[in-house]
Amino acid sequence: MSIQLYNSLTRRVEPLETIDPHVVRMYVCGVTVYDDAHIGHAMSAIVFDLIRRYLEFRGYEVRHVVNFTDVDDKIIARAHATGRDPVQMAAQYADEFLSQLQRLNVLPASAYPRATQTMGEILDFTQRLIDAGHAYAAEGDVYFRVASDPDYGKLSGRPLEEMLSGTRFEVDPRKESPADFALWKATKPGEPSWSSPWGQGRPGWHIECSAMSMKHLGAQIDIHGGGNDLLFPHHENEIAQSECLTGKSFARFWVHNGMLQLVNPATRLVEKMSKSLGNVVTIDSFLTQYDADVFRLIVLGSYYRSPLTYNADIAADNARKLDRLLGALLPAVGIAEDGPAAAALAHSVESARADFTGAMDNDFNSAGALAALFELVRAINVARDAGVGGVPFAAAQAGYRDLASVLGLRLSPQPSSKRQDVAPFIEVLIELRTSLRKAKQFELADLVRTRLSDLGVTLEDSPQGTRYKL
RNA sequence: GGCGACGUAGCAAAGUGGUAAUGCAGCGGUCUGCAAAACCGCCAUUCGCCGGUCCGAUUCCGGCCGUCGCCUCCA
Numbered sequence: 349m350s351i352q353l354y355n356s357l358t359r360r361v362e363p364l365e366t367i368d369p370h371v372v373r374m375y376v377c378g379v380t381v382y383d384d385a386h387i388g389h390a391m392s393a394i395v396f397d398l399i400r401r402y403l404e405f406r407g408y409e410v411r412h413v414v415n416f417t418d419v420d421d422k423i424i425a426r427a428h429a430t431g432r433d434p435v436q437m438a439a440q441y442a443d444e445f446l447s448q449l450q451r452l453n454v455l456p457a458s459a460y461p462r463a464t465q466t467m468g469e470i471l472d473f474t475q476r477l478i479d480a481g482h483a484y485a486a487e488g489d490v491y492f493r494v495a496s497d498p499d500y501g502k503l504s505g506r507p508l509e510e511m512l513s514g515t516r517f518e519v520d521p522r523k524e525s526p527a528d529f530a531l532w533k534a535t536k537p538g539e540p541s542w543s544s545p546w547g548q549g550r551p552g553w554h555i556e557c558s559a560m561s562m563k564h565l566g567a568q569i570d571i572h573g574g575g576n577d578l579l580f581p582h583h584e585n586e587i588a589q590s591e592c593l594t595g596k597s598f599a600r601f602w603v604h605n606g607m608l609q610l611v612n613p614a615t616r617l618v619e620k621m622s623k624s625l626g627n628v629v630t631i632d633s634f635l636t637q638y639d640a641d642v643f644r645l646i647v648l649g650s651y652y653r654s655p656l657t658y659n660a661d662i663a664a665d666n667a668r669k670l671d672r673l674l675g676a677l678l679p680a681v682g683i684a685e686d687g688p689a690a691a692a693l694a695h696s697v698e699s700a701r702a703d704f705t706g707a708m709d710n711d712f713n714s715a716g717a718l719a720a721l722f723e724l725v726r727a728i729n730v731a732r733d734a735g736v737g738g739v740p741f742a743a744a745q746a747g748y749r750d751l752a753s754v755l756g757l758r759l760s761p762q763p764s765s766k767r768q769d770v771a772p773f774i775e776v777l778i779e780l781r782t783s784l785r786k787a788k789q790f791e792l793a794d795l796v797r798t799r800l801s802d803l804g805v806t807l808e809d810s811p812q813g814t815r816y817k818l
Numbered sequence: 819g820g821c822g823a824c825g826u827a828g829c830a831a832a833g834u835g836g837u838a839a840u841g842c843a844g845c846g847g848u849c850u851g852c853a854a855a856a857c858c859g860c861c862a863u864u865c866g867c868c869g870g871u872c873c874g875a876u877u878c879c880g881g882c883c884g885u886c887g888c889c890u891c892c893a
Binding site: 386579664 | 820821823839840843853854856857885891
């Protein structure tokens with residue numbers, strides 16, 4: 349069975365058919381780098397990382413390109429407000445984001461192009477649109493002539509007449525139509541600028557993505573992704589300028605993730621997490637409190653197209669889910685390599701794999717895939733309790749890890765330096781308590797356990813010794 | 819106002835035209851010196867509301883109510 353994927357362009361789930369049978373060309377709109385990245389950006393990155401990992405699991409070669417918008421109004425405004433150089437500041441935020449993605453276990457994209465490094469292609473793209481009559485220069489700006497594209501509006505389902513009848517478009521005397529959008533903006537004093545046939549200036553927002561996509565992936569791609577807030581006008585405009593330039597359809601599938609939102613404590617309203625609303629949880633602050641797998645689980649738990657509500661309780665719940673997932677990796681206690689329990693375990697691995705694949709084939713139903721993983725967790729625990737060990741047990745755990753890694757779960761909490769510092773002391777206390785238990789001094793032993801528990805350290809006794817969880 | 823998404827147990831969240839996965843939380847039990855972990859069992863006669871189609875709908879259609887997103891920069 350082929351992979352079924354929801355296409356925003358057709359508003360239907362369709363089988364994934366790629367230009368080259370074994371290759372997926374995927375371009376994802378990345379971030380505008382003018383501030384610390386928040387977990388909404390992380391969600392989007394993880395959604396497309398998940399898609400990429402699963403496509404690779406299913407045998408595709410994925411060419412995955414993610415851009416950085418590193419020159420635009422907000423970057424310039426922010427840099428000026430904080431006394432920094434816009435280009436340098438953007439580069440710094442971009443580098444920080446890349447390292448955060450690494451901590452989030454997001455696989456590196458094939459390329460991370462930036463607008464400032466694609467200037468030649470952007471200028472060429474713009475010039476060719478002018479030559480073809482799809483764009484026009486006006487006082488140092490260049491605008492895309494929306495009226496020249498009969499298909500304009502096909503992604504967002506907004507007929508042009510209707511858009512023009514709205515009052516949202518600002519009237520600009522330089523534009524032929526209020527719906528026309530800037531491909532090139534004339535420079536203002538103090539702004540970074542590049543020379544062009546129309547004078548010093550910088551690119552408009554939409555053109556950079558089309559230019560970068562074509563530069564790195566060719567005129568036609570399989571998947572174009574991004575947050576659903578980009579659907580209009582950004583992606584609509586990308587389609588317009590790209591298809592007017594090449595005469596070919598730009599992207600086969602348009603894939604949009606839902607927004608991460610949270611409850612505003614002041615208004616008690618659910619709202620999108622966004623820099624402009626100031627209700628931001630940054631990636632750094634999340635990761636100081638929780639393992640990256642916890643955030644991954646939050647994202648995996650719901651459908652990527654649905655809005656995802658975040659709050660502290662959800663983070664705590666998912667931290668407990670992670671504990672359960674980790675429990676399946678505890679070692680065997682028995683050595684039975686055959687018998688009904690071992691056979692049942694092998695069967696569970698197979699059925700988990702089938703359920704997992706079936707769920708993921710269905711428009712990346714990660715919640716369903718996760719459910720299959722949890723069923724495998726139980727099967728492994730049952731087998732351990734039944735004394736299964738040796739090769740079959742190790743094979744089941746390996747199969748489990750394999751599926752978890754397709755979802756991008758590391759299942760190996762990164763030990764923080766704090767944890768490492770404190771470990772020898774906890775171990776001393778465990779030794780002490782073990783001696784007390786041997787001497788049947790249970791009151792003292794329990795005191796040690798209770799006091800540790802008060803400090804957030806949970807002890808678990810087993811025939812193999814005592815483990816602890818922080 | 820226009821376009822779109824969604825409304826399933828205490829919480830989160832899958833799913834199907836034939837009587838509802840999974841996880842967290844909770845309850846009972848096994849195990850344990852006691853716990854924890856693990857395991858076993860329980861936990862939605864019901865899927866926002868009202869109609870319609872059907873032998874049968876949570877799942878299809880229509881209406882209503884509610885939540886959210888986009889329509890301006892935004893993952």
